[in-house]
Amino acid sequence: MAVNLQARTLPALAGWSWISGGFALFRRNPPLMTALTMSYLLIMVFLNIVPLLGPLLVAVCLPIMSVIVFNGARILDEQREINAEGLKLGLMDNARALVQLGFVHLGGSLLVVLLHTLLFQPPEGGVTEADEAQFIRTLMQLLPLVLPLILVMWFPPYLIAAASLPLGKSLFFGAVAVVRNAGAFVVYFAGAAMLGVGLPMLIVQVLTGDDVFSGMLRFLLRMTLLFALVPTLAASLYVSFRQVFAPAEPSPADPADE
Template sequence: MQARTLPAQRGWAWIIEGFMLWKRNPALITFLVFGYWLCLLVVAAVPFVGQVLMSLIMPALSLGIYNGCKAVGEGRKAGPDILLSGFRQNLPELVKIGGIYLIGTFAVLGLTALADDGILAELMLGKRKLDEATAEDPQLGLSLLIGALGSTPLMMAYWFAPLLAGWGRISAAKAMFFSFVACSRNWRAFLAYALGLMLVVMVPSLLIGVLALVSPLIGQLLSIALPAVFIPVVFASFYANALDVFGTITPDDAA
């Protein structure tokens, strides 16, 4: 499976293309994204096994969002039920991807625990609150650095994996390998993409802060509207960068 190597400026274009895709059917894409989060929250609330189940179904649910974005991009009609369509596309390998990602996450947390005696792990698992003393602990800063360095390759391996396994019908291991290679080849575009997302959040947030000084009500309304638009656009941009890097992803392409 061949991944294109793209110039850095394509990272900025992904955000614009994500917005244009969202604008073609904002109701559907917004529903899929927030439905995705709602499903994960409901599953995570299951006692004892919720967190594990959430990780295992996350790739299939994310594939449902991609299926919706693909339908919108191709001008096809799609309903809310497309969110669950990923469960019909190579589900065993999607579950494996979720399991590998979960194991990798615990491995990274284990490394951070060597630096901070488990402070970061307890914060992420909700077993400890972030108070002033904890925030100023130098060990926490070191563990955050270790966590960032350890989770980056894990995220790279996961980024395209649900699409490659679901649409390309390949194994979880191959999907995560190809995803890592694709992200490595396009690190410049992804760096520009990350910087662009930061600007897209920061600039409107600053403007909302200024408007809130003039009219608190307008500021509050805009602070609610911003994530309601921004989050679905980001998910739509995930589809845009996958399409840009791989072109088409089908079993024939994988072969």
């Protein structure tokens, strides 16, 4: 994929096209996108439970795993044969910069934790599993702190892997792209929140019964979110990169082509 490092400025509604384009890629090969996304999540979870070294390992592996998922979506978009070489494209030649980016992510994560500790009083006695209200409050407190880190890390892994940019340039061009497309990101996150939080909450409110049928429907809803929405959002990162940095040409993943 040719990369134009003059980041394009897209209309705000492009944010929704990232989601719909991600779903279009997911539909082409649901097992591939689901397997890649679930592998990414499981590896991050298992690495994070390693004593002492867990957060460090997660930081190092996160950009690398992100690029593998990105390459999977890229293969589907370009309708190429699925193979290990395609999934590893850009990793070996740019491993050093990707690892460096991982440490940037680690530093940002530690800063988020520090700021949260300084700004918010921890709950007395800790947070129990049953304290759902406190859990939601903590997520709401973390969201404005972690969102800048998410945006900083949005494009650099793919700029490094696809354009072989060094760390500094990938962070610079990634930040410029985010600023130029702030409206699209607002629409994107609003759409993702609607599909991942708002719609499920509405359905759960309707299915408040304790009967077996309601329980099965709630279970199916959770599975749909896990095995369809999460891979769709993972593929949408590729779509956002392609639209912002690639020339404005029709592509099979564009919703207009579906």
